[in-house]
Structures are given as structure tokens and as C-alpha cells.
Amino acid sequence: xxxxxxxxxxxxxxxxxxxxxxxxxxxxxxxxxxxxxxxxxxxxxxxxxxxxxxxxxxxxxxxxxxxxxxxxxxxxxxxxxxxxxxxxxxxxxxxxxxxxxxxxxxxxxxx
Amino acid sequence: xxxxxxxxxxxxxxxxxxxxxxxxxxxxxxxxxxxxxxxxxxxxxxxxxxxxxxxxxxxxxxxxxxxxxxxxxxxxxxxxxxxxxxxxxxxxxxxxxxxxxxxxxxxxxxxx
Numbered sequence: 001x002x003x004x005x006x007x008x009x010x011x012x013x014x015x016x017x018x019x020x021x022x023x024x025x026x027x028x029x030x031x032x033x034x035x036x037x038x039x040x041x042x043x044x045x046x047x048x049x050x051x052x053x054x055x056x057x058x059x060x061x062x063x064x065x066x067x068x069x070x071x072x073x074x075x076x077x078x079x080x081x082x083x084x085x086x087x088x089x090x091x092x093x094x095x096x097x098x099x100x101x102x103x104x105x106x107x108x109x110x111x
Numbered sequence: 112x113x114x115x116x117x118x119x120x121x122x123x124x125x126x127x128x129x130x131x132x133x134x135x136x137x138x139x140x141x142x143x144x145x146x147x148x149x150x151x152x153x154x155x156x157x158x159x160x161x162x163x164x165x166x167x168x169x170x171x172x173x174x175x176x177x178x179x180x181x182x183x184x185x186x187x188x189x190x191x192x193x194x195x196x197x198x199x200x201x202x203x204x205x206x207x208x209x210x211x212x213x214x215x216x217x218x219x220x221x222x223x
Contacts, residue, residue: 045212059212099157101157102156
């Protein structure tokens with residue numbers, strides 16, 4: 001498996017705060033992804049990366065940004081959190097077997 | 112039309128029965144297809160993938176792919192209550208660097 005690690009698992013934060021959701025992997029995979037999923041709803045791709053210094057926006061428009069300075073890390077940042085950002089954020093990586101594996105997710109609640 | 116479509120369910124089957132989950136996709140150029148299981152509050156976990164037309168079996172699970180009909184299905188034999196979850200069909204956009212696009216998922220409930 002791809003061994004994707006996400007922190008924090010749960011975060012409650014006030015409106016207007018800056019937050020960064022961390023995602024890391026130890027397998028050296030080039031391709032990584034961020035998905036957003038509201039409870040009981042579909043998974044939507046919001047960002048992806050093919051490697052260092054490569055990031056692209058996904059199909060769902062998101063006010064978040066990502067960076068890929070190192071292969072191992074693919075953090076997602078919200079500069080000014082709003083209640084509409086409350087959701088589950090799932091990081092994923094593509095293994096050498098060409099399959100995508102997910103981390104455990106980060107549940108964000110903005111109050 | 113959504114790129115990947117599934118019946119949202121819920122699909123209810125008795126324990127021991129065969130559960131049949133269906134998925135259609137719109138991009139005829141898609142080459143690889145995945146089934147994930149997601150328990151409530153958890154992240155998706157990969158069940159199996161299929162690339163070629165026909166059937167692929169893994170334990171109690173069988174994936175079926177028909178590229179001509181743009182249809183992929185998942186059969187779960189001898190369904191167990193622990194199989195109760197949402198099943199997500201995903202299609203790889205191989206021509207776009209491998210972005211995985213998900214259907215809305217089918218909720219399966221296996222009754223004891």
C-alpha cells in the first residue's frame with residue numbers, strides 16, 4: 001500500500017484562521033491527490049501533483065492551495081477558513097502498481 | 112451527465128445472498144477501473160481494480176468490465192453484515208495523468 005499519513009485527524013478552528021493539513025508518504029510516489037468529501041456525499045478531486053513543483057487544480061473549485069516542495073509532503077492550506085470549508089479532506093497517493101490509496105482523512109470543522 | 116454514475120441505493124440484501132453493484136462511465140477512452148469500500152466516517156479502501164474486459168475474481172468479490180457498454184460491476188458473494196458500507200466506483204482518466212474520478216457511491220446494507 002501507499003502508506004499515506006495525514007495530520008491532524010480532527011480540527012476545529014475559528015473563522016478567519018489559517019490552517020494547513022499535512023499529508024506525507026514514505027514510498028517515494030510521484031503522484032499525490034487531495035479529495036474533499038462532505039458526509040454522505042461524493043468524493044471530489046480538488047488538487048493533484050505529479051511530482052516536485054508540480055501542482056494542478058482538480059475538478060472541484062476550492063479556495064485551498066497546495067504545495068509540493070518535497071516528494072514526501074503534499075500539504076493543503078486554507079488562508080482564511082470559513083464555515084463553508086467544513087468537510088473531510090482526504091489525501092491519496094498512487095502506488096507503483098498504479099492504484100490509488102487514501103490516508104485516514106482530516107476532518108475540518110470551522111466555527 | 113456525470114462522468115461516473117452509480118445507483119445511490121440503499122441496496123438491501125439478506126446475509127448470504129449475492130450483492131450486485133453497478134456503475135457506468137462516459138469516457139470511452141478510460142482504461143482502468145476501481146472499486147472502493149467506504150465505511151461511515153472512514154476513508155475509502157481499495158477492494159479491487161480491473162483493466163480488461165471480462166471478469167476478475169478475488170475471494171468473495173468479482174469485478175466485471177464491459178468496455179463496449181461502458182459498464183463495470185461488482186458482485187459480492189455470500190454477503191455478510193460486515194460488508195454493509197458504501198461502495199465507490201472509480202474510473203481512471205488515463206489520458207490526464209491518472210486522475211481518479213469517483214461515482215457517488217452505492218450504499219449496501221446486508222441484513223442478518
